[in-house]
Amino acid sequence: MPFYESAVATGDAAFAENRAHMLALLAELEALQARTEAASARSGPRFTKRNQLLPRERLGLLLDAGAPFLALSPLAGYLLDVDDPARSVPGGGCIAGIGSISGTKCMVVADDSGIEAGALQPMGLEKFQRAQQLALDNRLPFVHLVESAGANLLRYRVEDFISGGSHYCRLARLSAAGIPVLTLVHGSSTAGGAYMPGLSDYVVMVRNRARAFLAGPPLLKAATGEIATEEDLGGAAMHATVSGLAEYVAEDDAEGLGILRELVSRLGWRDLEVPLPDGPEPRHSAEDLLGIMPRDGRKAVDMREVIARLVDRSEFLEFKSAYGPETVCVHADLYGIPLGILTNNGPLDPAGATKATHFVQACCQSALPLIYLQNTTGYLVGAEPERAGMIKHGSKMLQAVANATVPQVTVQCGASFGAGNYGMCGRGFAPRFLFTWPNARTAVMGAEQAATTMAIVMEESARARGSEPDRSQIDAMRARIIESFERQTSAFYTSGRMLDDGVIDPRDTRRVLGYVLTLFRRSERVTTRPVTFGVARP
Numbered sequence: 001m002p003f004y005e006s007a008v009a010t011g012d013a014a015f016a017e018n019r020a021h022m023l024a025l026l027a028e029l030e031a032l033q034a035r036t037e038a039a040s041a042r043s044g045p046r047f048t049k050r051n052q053l054l055p056r057e058r059l060g061l062l063l064d065a066g067a068p069f070l071a072l073s074p075l076a077g078y079l080l081d082v083d084d085p086a087r088s089v090p091g092g093g094c095i096a097g098i099g100s101i102s103g104t105k106c107m108v109v110a111d112d113s114g115i116e117a118g119a120l121q122p123m124g125l126e127k128f129q130r131a132q133q134l135a136l137d138n139r140l141p142f143v144h145l146v147e148s149a150g151a152n153l154l155r156y157r158v159e160d161f162i163s164g165g166s167h168y169c170r171l172a173r174l175s176a177a178g179i180p181v182l183t184l185v186h187g188s189s190t191a192g193g194a195y196m197p198g199l200s201d202y203v204v205m206v207r208n209r210a211r212a213f214l215a216g217p218p219l220l221k222a223a224t225g226e227i228a229t230e231e232d233l234g235g236a237a238m239h240a241t242v243s244g245l246a247e248y249v250a251e252d253d254a255e256g257l258g259i260l261r262e263l264v265s266r267l268g269w270r271d272l273e274v275p276l277p278d279g280p281e282p283r284h285s286a287e288d289l290l291g292i293m294p295r296d297g298r299k300a301v302d303m304r305e306v307i308a309r310l311v312d313r314s315e316f317l318e319f320k321s322a323y324g325p326e327t328v329c330v331h332a333d334l335y336g337i338p339l340g341i342l343t344n345n346g347p348l349d350p351a352g353a354t355k356a357t358h359f360v361q362a363c364c365q366s367a368l369p370l371i372y373l374q375n376t377t378g379y380l381v382g383a384e385p386e387r388a389g390m391i392k393h394g395s396k397m398l399q400a401v402a403n404a405t406v407p408q409v410t411v412q413c414g415a416s417f418g419a420g421n422y423g424m425c426g427r428g429f430a431p432r433f434l435f436t437w438p439n440a441r442t443a444v445m446g447a448e449q450a451a452t453t454m455a456i457v458m459e460e461s462a463r464a465r466g467s468e469p470d471r472s473q474i475d476a477m478r479a480r481i482i483e484s485f486e487r488q489t490s491a492f493y494t495s496g497r498m499l500d501d502g503v504i505d506p507r508d509t510r511r512v513l514g515y516v517l518t519l520f521r522r523s524e525r526v527t528t529r530p531v532t533f534g535v536a537r538p
Helices: 013-041 044-049 055-062 122-138 158-176 191-198 217-224 230-234 236-243 253-265 286-292 350-365 383-387 390-402 447-464 471-489 491-496 506-525
Strands: 070-072 094-101 104-111 142-148 181-190 202-206 211-213 248-250 316-318 327-334 337-344 370-376 408-417 433-436 441-443
Touching: 013 055, 013 286, 013 491, 055 094, 055 104, 055 142, 055 253, 070 122, 070 506, 094 122, 094 253, 104 122, 104 253, 122 142, 122 158, 122 506, 142 191, 158 181, 158 191, 181 191, 181 253, 191 211, 202 236, 202 253, 211 230, 230 236, 236 248, 248 253, 286 506, 327 350, 327 506, 337 350, 337 506, 350 390, 383 390, 408 506, 433 491, 433 506, 441 471, 441 491, 447 471, 471 491
Parallel strands: 104 142, 142 181, 181 202, 181 211, 202 248, 337 370, 370 408, 408 433, 408 441
Antiparallel strands: 070 094, 094 104, 316 327, 327 337
């Protein structure tokens, strides 16, 4: 088929402005991630004194050198408890991602014990549980590097205690589903954290550093009056020789990681791996993606220009191009993998929603993964769309997306407003993965629309009471709404609340999609042996 002839003018002023804006956002993203790494690295002298490796050093030794690592939710917790962007440290207190260990793709979570001794953070709970769910969905062995002070009692919230129970429920279900759970305990694993190794199928503990007990010495003394040392209560030697909690004891972090790598290699899952995909590159440069998306999200953009910089040879077959043309559906290959792509060149109208429904169902019929490139202001409103059955046709699209039988991946490239977020497989519709570009904006509607809507309501309410609207009150209300919406719509804000799986550089989109598509193909090859219950310890 003919490749897509691009109309992007890379030399004009608008492109340059868009590119500069995107690069500034990417610099901000890089600075936020560097802030987290620096905060953890400040504990370096203390770790060295204890003959320990920092969490990111542990990851470096665990993962295969040179193999890709897909970091997940690196901005988790950003601006959650601290309103000042300059002081907020993202990450949720743990590092999570998908990488290769001894040639086997695994879900890896490492407690970031360089920050607050690895104490649990609210978004860290969600981040951990999201990683568990992705491991289950994609049939990935789950590997956890444990060193955590547990709950921060100074910031205790009962809801965190309750929701934290899902950690253990999900570990049990992973094991029961036939997915190995492996844990290396580097340091403290106390109280509820003790059930992390307890619910693992394989446990490695580091001698004289690892601790696992339901009640540490202070709590034990407070509760029972009993006095015991940490080593007697829950040291590696005791758990390897007396309690049976540990299968392996390592002399230090490095040896423990080596044991873990050998253990993964002996599970036999490497034979199930699918090689990373390879296919002809797009004819148009990924660099162009920096300048295609308008800085002003209200300006129109032809999303076929984005598709042409993602798919093989920039070739695609557009589906029903003349019907509901503002909803774009195409068949294409990405790294040689056939798939369907849906995106938006305008609002979703009745014809576009009907076309999207047809396309989703047809892709399910042929087992084609679906990629959604979101740039939508939502479903079309007005008297004519209502009479044309916008609700009915939009609902059909929601039904199709919600019940699709193939893996779905969403990339928020620009606007993601209103029910368009739902129809284009937003977070609420549980795509297998969801990534965001740093310029993306997400909200129930635009800030100006929300402010104007409430201004009209206030004006009509005042007149209904027989008085004139107070213009100063209305103006103050408009300002508050606009500020609130603008603050909450940014990609960094929404990513901090775990509403995506990570903010990515637009230039990396093809590689990221290729990586997760490989995971889908791999998961189809994995034959697990589920049991009624997880693996129980003696």
